[in-house]
Amino acid sequence: MxxxxxxxxxxxxxxxxxxxxxxxxxxxxxxxxxxxxxxxxxxxxxxxxxxxxxxxPDKETLFLHLYEETADFLLQSLRQAVNGRATFPKQMQAGVQAYINIALFEPAVIQLLLSGSVDTIPSLAAEREKFRDSLTAIWQRPIDEAIRLTHIPPQNGRLAAEILAGGIDEVILNLLKQPDAERIEKATVHDTTTFILRSVAHY
Amino acid sequence: MxxxxxxxxxxxxxxxxxxxxxxxxxxxxxxxxxxxxxxxxxxxxxxxxxxxxxxxPDKETLFLHLYEETADFLLQSLRQAVNGRATFPKQMQAGVQAYINIALFEPAVIQLLLSGSVDTIPSLAAEREKFRDSLTAIWQRPIDEAIRLTHIPPQNGRLAAEILAGGIDEVILNLLKQPDAERIEKATVHDTTTFILRSVAHY
Amino acid sequence: MxxxxxxxxxxxxxxxxxxxxxxxxxxxxxxxxxxxxxxxxxxxxxxxxxxxxxxxPDKETLFLHLYEETADFLLQSLRQAVNGRATFPKQMQAGVQAYINIALFEPAVIQLLLSGSVDTIPSLAAEREKFRDSLTAIWQRPIDEAIRLTHIPPQNGRLAAEILAGGIDEVILNLLKQPDAERIEKATVHDTTTFILRSVAHY
Amino acid sequence: MxxxxxxxxxxxxxxxxxxxxxxxxxxxxxxxxxxxxxxxxxxxxxxxxxxxxxxxPDKETLFLHLYEETADFLLQSLRQAVNGRATFPKQMQAGVQAYINIALFEPAVIQLLLSGSVDTIPSLAAEREKFRDSLTAIWQRPIDEAIRLTHIPPQNGRLAAEILAGGIDEVILNLLKQPDAERIEKATVHDTTTFILRSVAHY
DNA sequence: CATGAATGAGGGTTCATTCAT
DNA sequence: AATGAATGAACCCTCATTCAT
CATH class of the missing domain: 1.10.10.60 (Homeodomain-like)
Known part of the structure; x- marks a missing residue:
């Protein structure tokens, strides 16, 4: 009892x-x-x-914890989406779609992670860097794999992933600023995926 | 006297x-x-x-002023670099090069503009959005022009510019974190430009 | 619990x-x-x-509140003293006595209300004027009533009340400066009352 | 030269x-x-x-000096007005008239001397007391003299002067708050003088 | 004589944090 | 467990005063 x-x-x-x-x-x-x-x-x-x-224990520790948890949630969601697909185009599309879904359903997650004010908290600098690295890695892995399989030509996979990581974040943030975000969701997923594929020379 | x-x-x-x-x-x-x-x-x-x-007059006004001035400086520098070239590839390369130059010579400029903490200052929200818009426009104009001249195929120029704006910022920030930033400058400019050209299907 | x-x-x-x-x-x-x-x-x-x-909430709001409360307390005390008497002489004497009692028991009340520095606080200007008006009204009412009852001859009741309000305040402040204020209390009440009665031609 | x-x-x-x-x-x-x-x-x-x-030398000393000078000017003006008349009623009327004249022509003089904020400057406490004493003395002297000459009955001349000093100040301050101060000047002088004479039992 | 850049003590206020209940 | 009264370091800003030019 x-x-x-x-x-x-x-x-x-x-x-x-x-x-x-x-x-x-x-x-x-x-x-x-x-x-x-x-x-x-x-x-x-x-x-x-x-x-x-x-x-x-205190405000800063809580924020750190929240940041870690939120980052883990986002990264896991993206990894699952990407890893659950077999082909490179499907992987990219699934990743973008998952990211946008989270943005629309849990905007606070994105705002916490992406909208600055984080860099200036000393104890968070490392955590943030880790998050950016992991996020970039999510985009990089499929690219490197596609290169290995000669589905796309040899190229600087790390740099491509960085650009895509930053670029997709920008798209997400801009999307959240729109009042009719849901309406343009589909087109955004499609156009973004198209851009990504072309950017790594996938045909 | x-x-x-x-x-x-x-x-x-x-x-x-x-x-x-x-x-x-x-x-x-x-x-x-x-x-x-x-x-x-x-x-x-x-x-x-x-x-x-x-x-x-006070801390906030100074910051606002600094932000505006710094944003103007960066935007002007990029515009000059891009507009001073005749062909699309040269424009992109010049823009990337100029951006990286500023990052290496005046890292504080980039940190002030890109490292967040800005969104939460009410009087700055508008200013920051204006800056992002202008920055995106700098990348979008050459793209739209190239589409018009059929140098690149029709595509969503706005979205491409958003991705490139966010993506290049990410590259810049990552570059600044490297201790040997100058050493990899050249390769970064080259690879980034290559990525951009391919991403909009320019051959 | x-x-x-x-x-x-x-x-x-x-x-x-x-x-x-x-x-x-x-x-x-x-x-x-x-x-x-x-x-x-x-x-x-x-x-x-x-x-x-x-x-x-802040210093100014507290002061405002204190001023209002203190003014209300003083005005209520004087009103009660004056209204509790039936004849004009008794009313005047009771008012003076009550005023002096407060001055001796709660000198801070008087100092807060009468010693200036109040006019220069913008949010208090109106409050202070209201207090002076109310204070004057306390002395004016019995006078006007006495005129109506022909206990005293027709005269400018408002002006008489103003002079008495300012005059009695002066007496109070001077009394508080004396080290042996209690000793001369009785005489002060008597002489002041006598003065007031004579000043409005009450016999 | x-x-x-x-x-x-x-x-x-x-x-x-x-x-x-x-x-x-x-x-x-x-x-x-x-x-x-x-x-x-x-x-x-x-x-x-x-x-x-x-x-x-500094702000406080200047204010002290200004206060003294202004007080002297007011006291001198009143003394001249009062001493220049032969009879008690004329003296009172001249004093009141002179006071009101100054208030209308040089309101700053009155505001500086009467509107508080003065008590709280330690170095000014003594000066202010001196001023109040002198001001009271101006009203008291004619009263005491009138008593001596049996033009008015024996009474507490000091107290009468205190009340009149404070009372006339109040009248002056109220007058300055009126937008049409000049229009009611004459009536105010007359009524105030009448009040004073009656208050000391002068017929 | 006159100027105004420079100083810094001190004032009002906020807010993360503690601890007795 | 939960409360909220109490704390005080630290922040932004003002303003009387000084002094080199």
Missing amino acids: AYKSTEKTRKKKDAKRTAMMQTAVRVFAKKGYYAATVRDIVNEANVAIGTFYFYF | AYKSTEKTRKKKDAKRTAMMQTAVRVFAKKGYYAATVRDIVNEANVAIGTFYFYF | AYKSTEKTRKKKDAKRTAMMQTAVRVFAKKGYYAATVRDIVNEANVAIGTFYFYF | AYKSTEKTRKKKDAKRTAMMQTAVRVFAKKGYYAATVRDIVNEANVAIGTFYFYF
């Missing part, structure tokens, strides 16, 4: 903790790390400020 | 203002808008805090 | 807020609005500076 | 100094001691800030 109640309690605690983290992601995404105050977060989460410090 | 001396000191004052602005750019570039304090700036400039407020 | 303790602590919080307000009144009364710093207040109240801003 | 030029220079200097002092009186009268900045004064006087410190 005691075990059960502990179990229940833990679940409740985890639930609350998770809820607060989701709230925090939204607040950080909307206001940025510096402009978002701990009070903003607890107000939006309808808890007292002390509760925040019961669940998290 | 007073007039002459005023005339003379006017230049000195302007020189000092400029010097302080350069210092401010460096500090803002390094720490970001929020983490950079006015005290940081005046310490680095070796002046008293009151001197800052003698030259500038 | 939380609720009960909230209920209990609510009272404590209110008590502390009140205590801090009383401290603030003293400090403002002694130094004036401008010379009194928030740090002065919290030092005298033995709390940290953050505590001030936990209880009050 | 040298002497002459020195003389001329001195006159010029005195003229400038005087002009700056008049400007300062206006600024202090309008904004109060604390809200008025040295920069406000020099801007209005069209001189550099250094010039201020050439003529005056």
Whole structure:
């Protein structure tokens, strides 16, 4: 019995903790790390400020944690989408589609990861670099593989991946600024994929 | 008597203002808008805090001004480089080269413009969007022109420009992180240009 | 659980807020609005500076609030004293007596209201004028009533009230400067009342 | 020759100094001691800030000096008006008239002396008390004299003078708040004088 | 004499964090 | 677990004052 109640309690605690983290992601995404105050977060989460410090050691650590988790989520989603396809064109298209899906369904994820204010938090510099590297790697792997299979000509795969990583992020951010993002989703996926294939000389 | 001396000191004052602005750019570039304090700036400039407020109305206005000026400088440099060439490949190469030159000579310029923390300053949101638009336009114009001249096939010029704008920024930022940036400059310019030409199907 | 303790602590919080307000009144009364710093207040109240801003939005709003409250208290006290008497002489005497009582028991009240520095706070100009008007009205009402009842001859009641309002304030302030204020209280009340009655030709 | 030029220079200097002092009186009268900045004064006087410190040791000393001078001017004017008349009623009327004249012609004088913000400048407390004493004395002297001559019955002359001093100040300040002050000047002088005479039982 | 660039103490305010309840 | 009162370092900015020119 005691075990059960502990179990229940833990679940409740985890639930609350998770809820607060989701709230925090939204607040950080909307206001940025510096402009978002701990009070903003607890107000939006309808808890007292002390509760925040019961669940998290401090603002910076929470943000770091959130950043890591969010980055992992995005990277995993993209990896799954890309790796789940057999051919290079399908891989690219699936990656772009997955990225845009996340942007439309969870815009806060993208805003947290892509909209700056992150570089200036010392403890986050390394984490951010790791994220960029991983993101670039997601685009690079299929390219290098396609080169190996001579589906596309030899080329600087790393550089191509960097450009595509930065370029797709830009497309995503611009898409999120549009009021009718959903309406142009399909065309954006198509045109972006077309661009990518051509850019690596895939025919 | 007073007039002459005023005339003379006017230049000195302007020189000092400029010097302080350069210092401010460096500090803002390094720490970001929020983490950079006015005290940081005046310490680095070796002046008293009151001197800052003698030259500038406040931190935010200065940053806005710096951002605008820096953006103008970068955009002008790129426009000149691109517009000074006759053919599409030369235009792209010149643009990339100019961008990288600035990154190597004035890294603070790039860090100020590209490293976030800007979106969360309300008065800067519009300015930042304007900058991104102008930057994209610089890459888009030659593309659209090349389409018109049938040097490259019809395609979504706007989207291509967005991807290239974001992609080249990513390349630049990655380049700046490298300790031997100058050594790989040439190869980076070449490979990036090659990528761009292929991406829009230019042969 | 939380609720009960909230209920209990609510009272404590209110008590502390009140205590801090009383401290603030003293400090403002002694130094004036401008010379009194928030740090002065919290030092005298033995709390940290953050505590001030936990209880009050800012220095100016607190002062405004204190001024209004203090003015209301003084005006109410005088009104009660005056309205509680049936005849004109008793009314005047009761008003003067009440005023002097407050001056002796709560000198800070008088200093806050009468010692200037208030006119130069834009948001307070209107409040101060309202206070002077109300104060004058307190003296004017019995006079006008006495005129109506032909207990005193027709005369400019408004002007008489203005002079008495300013005159009695002067007497109060002079009284507070005396080291042996209590000793001469009785005589002051008597002589002032006599003066007032004669001034409006009451016999 | 040298002497002459020195003389001329001195006159010029005195003229400038005087002009700056008049400007300062206006600024202090309008904004109060604390809200008025040295920069406000020099801007209005069209001189550099250094010039201020050439003529005056510091802000506080200047204000003290201005206060003394202004107080002297007002007291002298009132004394002359009162002493120049032979009978008690004429004296009172002349005093009131003179006071109102100054208020209408040189409102800054009255605002500087009467509108608070003065009590909170430590070095001015004594000066202000002296001024109030002198002002009261001006009203008291004729009263005491009238008592001695049995033109009015025995009474507390000091207290009567205090009330009149404070009361007349109040009338003056209220008058200055009116937009059509000049129009009601005559009636105000008459009614105030009538009040005063009756208040000391003069028939 | 006059100028105005330069100084820095000090003021109001914010906000991450602690801890007694 | 949860609360929220309390803390104080640190921030941005003002303004009286100085001094080299």
